[in-house]
Amino acid sequence: MxxxxxxxxxxxxxxxxxxxxxxxxxxxxxxxRPSVERPLSALLGALYTIPSLALLAVLVQFVGLGNAxxxxxxxxxxxxxxxxxTVAGVRAIPAEQREVATALGLPSWKRRLRVELPLAIxxxxxxxxxxxxxxxxxxxxxxxxxxxxxxxxLFTGFALQNRAMLVQGALGVVxxxxxxxxxxxxxxxSARRRASA
Amino acid sequence: xxVEAPYALRFDRASVRFPGSPALALDRIxxxxxxxxxxxxxxxxxxxxxxxxxxxxxxVELCDGRIEIDGRDLATFxxxxxxxxxxxxxxxxxxxxxxxxxxxxxLVPETLGWPRARIDARIDEILATVRLxxxxxxxxxxxxxxxxxxxxxxxxxxLMAYPRLLLLDEPFGAVDPILRPQLQAELLDVLRNARTxxxxxxxxxxxxLFLGDRIAVIDDGRLRAVGxxxxxxxxxxxxxTAALLCGDRLLHEYRLARLATRxxxx
Ligand SMILES: Nc1ncnc2c1ncn2[C@@H]1O[C@H](COP(=O)(O)OP(=O)(O)OP(=O)(O)O)[C@@H](O)[C@H]1O
Ligand SMILES: [Mg+2]
Numbered sequence: 223m224x225x226x227x228x229x230x231x232x233x234x235x236x237x238x239x240x241x242x243x244x245x246x247x248x249x250x251x252x253x254x255r256p257s258v259e260r261p262l263s264a265l266l267g268a269l270y271t272i273p274s275l276a277l278l279a280v281l282v283q284f285v286g287l288g289n290a291x292x293x294x295x296x297x298x299x300x301x302x303x304x305x306x307x308t309v310a311g312v313r314a315i316p317a318e319q320r321e322v323a324t325a326l327g328l329p330s331w332k333r334r335l336r337v338e339l340p341l342a343i344x345x346x347x348x349x350x351x352x353x354x355x356x357x358x359x360x361x362x363x364x365x366x367x368x369x370x371x372x373x374x375x376l377f378t379g380f381a382l383q384n385r386a387m388l389v390q391g392a393l394g395v396v397x398x399x400x401x402x403x404x405x406x407x408x409x410x411x412s413a414r415r416r417a418s419a
Numbered sequence: 420x421x422v423e424a425p426y427a428l429r430f431d432r433a434s435v436r437f438p439g440s441p442a443l444a445l446d447r448i449x450x451x452x453x454x455x456x457x458x459x460x461x462x463x464x465x466x467x468x469x470x471x472x473x474x475x476x477x478x479v480e481l482c483d484g485r486i487e488i489d490g491r492d493l494a495t496f497x498x499x500x501x502x503x504x505x506x507x508x509x510x511x512x513x514x515x516x517x518x519x520x521x522x523x524x525x526l527v528p529e530t531l532g533w534p535r536a537r538i539d540a541r542i543d544e545i546l547a548t549v550r551l552x553x554x555x556x557x558x559x560x561x562x563x564x565x566x567x568x569x570x571x572x573x574x575x576x577x578l579m580a581y582p583r584l585l586l587l588d589e590p591f592g593a594v595d596p597i598l599r600p601q602l603q604a605e606l607l608d609v610l611r612n613a614r615t616x617x618x619x620x621x622x623x624x625x626x627x628l629f630l631g632d633r634i635a636v637i638d639d640g641r642l643r644a645v646g647x648x649x650x651x652x653x654x655x656x657x658x659x660t661a662a663l664l665c666g667d668r669l670l671h672e673y674r675l676a677r678l679a680t681r682x683x684x685x
Contacts, residue, residue, distance in 0.1 A: 319515060321509075326507070417516060
């Protein structure tokens with residue numbers, strides 16, 4: 223059980239980390255360029271609406287059974303929330319603060335890293351929270367394509383009609399989700415305090 | 420340490436129109452500002468004072484006319500490097516909320532590649548100039564400063580990297596009336612030493628008269644009058660300027676007297 227929980231957490235943490243490493247820089251770079259940002263958002267949104275079982279079924283065709291397919295699906299779903307919330311966070315920075323960064327003549331990379339990124343952190347964290355909770359739920363479906371984690375317990379329990387296994391798996395998912403929610407809420411609160419005037 | 424020569428500015432029928440507005444926000448402003456001059460700009464709210472400053476660092480683009488820096492068209496400068504030679508303090512203070520006072524001050528010098536030791540020494544020096552004890556305020560975040568303290572840090576940030584031009588938009592707006600004359604005198608001193616060309620916007624006529632080598636009066640996007648404080652007080656060019664700058668007789672005499680204290684050699 224402990225092994226399944228840690229495998230589940232590892233699965234989700236890895237996926238969210240990969241998605242963030244892609245989506246946050248992309249969003250910072252594109253927040254000012256709606257002509258690129260809007261089609262990309264639409265694309266990620268479309269990806270997000272593909273039913274998860276269908277996506278997994280397709281991925282298995284190409285990647286095979288196992289965790290790799292699950293990770294790819296998780297990343298694909300997480301991208302949308304993180305990208306959108308980062309864009310929204312940058313756009314919500316008071317115009318005055320962004321304008322001062324411009325007026326000081328900071329080069330654009332410095333503007334993004336030293337001013338926009340830190341001021342958008344609360345919004346980014348809320349995107350990470352949504353992506354993480356989504357992944358925790360979604361990762362259970364990985365049991366269906368041979369992934370590890372609590373999904374394996376749930377699917378085995380289902381196959382064996384073992385109620386104890388099912389309850390254990392479900393409780394595990396709820397516990398992780400709750401912990402993640404609380405942890406992110408706390409981080410967001412302290413980040414909001416830091417970033418406010 | 421090389422401090423580069425201050426800029427000379429020329430506005431040549433500079434005009435600004437904001438999208439969606441029929442009227443010009445700046446209407447054919449023509450004005451020469453000598454290197455090292457301190458020009459104060461007064462005018463009613465909404466008359467275009469901030470817009471005038473924001474044309475110079477190109478936060479606002481002209482729709483007509485031009486601005487020259489040392490004889491060269493402003494539009495031909497590489498934007499970011501040019502902006503780093505300008506000290507700008509905005510009306511709303513504009514300190515970065517997530518950075519400490521010292522980090523706010525260090526942004527531009529870091530970008531200019533100053534060594535750490537020089538940045539640190541300059542932070543202490545400039546905070547002392549605006550009468551904030553560096554040991555107390557270096558590590559503060561903006562939300563832990565009073566309005567007047569934050570404005571002084573804003574001025575310090577503008578002065579930090581030996582700018583060739585200062586654009587100060589009501590920098591003393593939130594400084595209390597007791598400290599204000601002290602800071603005015605102090606700033607005057609700093610600027611006289613540095614001989615930095617300065618455009619200084621203020622609502623406060625006394626401040627404008629006391630600080631300015633010349634005063635420009637802006638009204639409804641137009642330049643109404645420009646001249647030395649003494650000339651403006653003694654021979655105001657028109658009635659509305661007279662009403663704005665001279666006040667009643669008592670005030671007029673007080674203003675002339677205060678001017679005399681400044682004109683005394685120090
Ligand atoms: N970005 C903008 N878009 C549209 N109109 C603007 C913009 N900025 C300023 N204006 C308008 O231009 C005019 C001049 O504004 P400006 O901020 O220069 O006035 P000001 O003299 O600095 O006033 P105050 O003393 O209140 O600061 C005003 O009518 C204002 O509404
Ligand atoms: Mg203004």
